[in-house]
Amino acid sequence: MKQSYLLILFLIFVSCGNDTQKIESKLKxxxxxxxxxxxxxxxxxxxxxxxxxxxxxxxxxxEEFNSFFWNFMTDSVFQKRRIKFPLKYITWKINSNGDVDLGGKIDTIQTSESKWKYDPFYFEMANERTQIYDNFQLKFRPSNERLLHWYGVETGGDAKYYFKGFNGKWFLTAKEQLGD
Structure with a gap:
């Protein structure tokens, strides 16, 4: 009887060994x-x-944007040469009375070169310009676009100017004016 038990244990051990090898093989x-x-x-x-x-x-x-922008806001001839006409202009729609409908519908119009009026960008009112960077190294990330956003505190002014680089030069490509 002891021999049968030993034989059964031996067979179980051998069969487990085969299963162990199969499991090891699968795992590998x-x-x-x-x-x-x-x-x-x-x-x-x-x-x-x-x-x-x-x-x-x-x-x-x-070209360096700050130098370009200084020329753009101080020289009316330079400014006109550096606008991609017809300029996309987004503003409030004019109602049937001929008044601007503040807070109403928005209108997108095309401004031609002949209708453009020199914009000094508040140069006459400001003695200095503020530059806001998007990092602590005081450098712009590589981009071919700049957005200038003028927001009048307590005046309700809100204007955005979209600039894009073409062949190494900056140009104004769109203007949005949705302030009061």
Whole structure:
């Protein structure tokens, strides 16, 4: 009887050994498969990082914006040459009485070169200009666009000027005036 028990134990041990080998083999295959997938994801991530770094290295060979803007607000001839006409102009719609309908419907019109009036950008009222950056290094991120937003505290003024670089030079491409 002891021999039968020993034989049964031996058979159980051998069969468990085979199952253990099968489990080990399956686990090894799964680990190999996961390692392969991890390598694929890792290489894709590396490629995405390289593309992202290349996109941030993009530079725009435009003139320095502050110098351009100084000329733009102080020289009426220069200003007119640096506007892409017809200029997109977004403002309040004029009602049937010929009055501006503040808070009503918004209208988008095209301003031609002949109808443009010199805009000194509050130069006559301000002794200094404020520049707000989007980082602590006092540098703009590489971009071919600038947005100038004048907001009149207590006056209700609200104007946005959209500038874009073309062939190394800045141009005004749109204006939005939705203040009082």
């Amino acid at each position: 295959n799964q680990i190999d498969s996961l390692s392969y997938e991890l390598e694929k994801v890792s290489s894709e991530l590396k490629l995405l990082k390289e593309r992202n770094e290349e996109a941030h290295k993009t530079t725009f060979e435009n």
